[in-house]
Amino acid sequence: MGVVVNARVTWQRSEAEGKPEEELDVERGRLGEENVRDLMPKTLEGQITMEKTPSYFVTREAPARIYAMSRDTKLIVVVRDPVTRAISDYTQTLSKKPDIPTFESLTFKNRTTGLIDTSWSAIQIGIYAKHLDNWLQFFPMSQILFVSGERLISDPAGELGRVQDFLGLKRIITDKHFYFNQTKGFPCLKKAEGSSKPHCLGKTKGRTHPNIDPEVVQRLRDFYRPFNMKFYQMTGHNFGWD
Numbered sequence: 001m002g003v004v005v006n007a008r009v010t011w012q013r014s015e016a017e018g019k020p021e022e023e024l025d026v027e028r029g030r031l032g033e034e035n036v037r038d039l040m041p042k043t044l045e046g047q048i049t050m051e052k053t054p055s056y057f058v059t060r061e062a063p064a065r066i067y068a069m070s071r072d073t074k075l076i077v078v079v080r081d082p083v084t085r086a087i088s089d090y091t092q093t094l095s096k097k098p099d100i101p102t103f104e105s106l107t108f109k110n111r112t113t114g115l116i117d118t119s120w121s122a123i124q125i126g127i128y129a130k131h132l133d134n135w136l137q138f139f140p141m142s143q144i145l146f147v148s149g150e151r152l153i154s155d156p157a158g159e160l161g162r163v164q165d166f167l168g169l170k171r172i173i174t175d176k177h178f179y180f181n182q183t184k185g186f187p188c189l190k191k192a193e194g195s196s197k198p199h200c201l202g203k204t205k206g207r208t209h210p211n212i213d214p215e216v217v218q219r220l221r222d223f224y225r226p227f228n229m230k231f232y233q234m235t236g237h238n239f240g241w242d
């Protein structure tokens with residue numbers, strides 16, 4: 001969640017460097033593996049450094065680059081229902097560019113035939129099985145943890161429990177760390193490290209989504225179903241999106 005609660009974990013967030021993530025991704029691509037290490041915070045013996053960039057999972061070159069930097073890297077990916085994910089993605093773009101076409105018109109290559117535009121990134125990113133295939137060329141499943149975005153909201157401590165186990169950390173973060181904030185409509189931390197104040201995620205997390213034509217939503221559900229099934233099979237985990 002971008003807030004360090006466990007002192008064994010140090011955090012690198014790309015936005016913290018003051019540049020848009022896309023720009024940084026390009027820059028990192030040009031920099032080469034050794035220099036990526038230089039961008040990381042200094043880590044003490046026994047500490048874990050985390051780095052988070054949303055586009056890694058869907059970037060073709062990312063698995064090879066990360067493997068070249070450290071083949072022992074543990075990978076954590078938060079996934080949510082790809083249909084909701086696409087709408088959330090669209091909502092984010094809409095907040096920056098209010099003049100873009102409707103979600104419904106961007107979804108289809110041809111609305112009459114119902115042909116979905118899989119080249120639209122909001123749709124492409126949700127084909128998780130395809131992206132995972134790319135990672136499995138370099139990393140075994142045992143080094144990848146998929147966190148359920150839905151459970152991260154309904155049971156944050158439970159999901160964080162899985163993360164801590166995966167990282168070999170003591171379960172320091174428990175139910176006691178969270179409360180449900182009625183105004184925000186999401187769980188928040190009772191207090192962040194070094195502060196006695198509660199901490200919710202920012203205004204850009206948990207935006208209201210626009211209403212989408214239910215027929216379009218259904219068409220997308222049908223589109224994603226086989227990819228979701230494949231993904232459940234590959235991960236051995238039913239995320240319950242269908």
Ligand SMILES: Nc1ncnc2c1ncn2[C@@H]1O[C@H](COP(=O)(O)OS(=O)(=O)O)[C@@H](OP(=O)(O)O)[C@H]1O
Pocket residue numbers: 054087088089091149152153186187188200201204205206207208
């Ligand atoms: N605790 C809590 N508080 C607020 N929001 C929460 C929380 N847990 C998960 N979420 C969901 O996180 C979604 C936003 O994450 P992003 O996709 O923007 O993350 S990322 O930084 O781009 O990786 C965001 O998606 P939207 O609802 O579409 O805004 C939230 O649903």
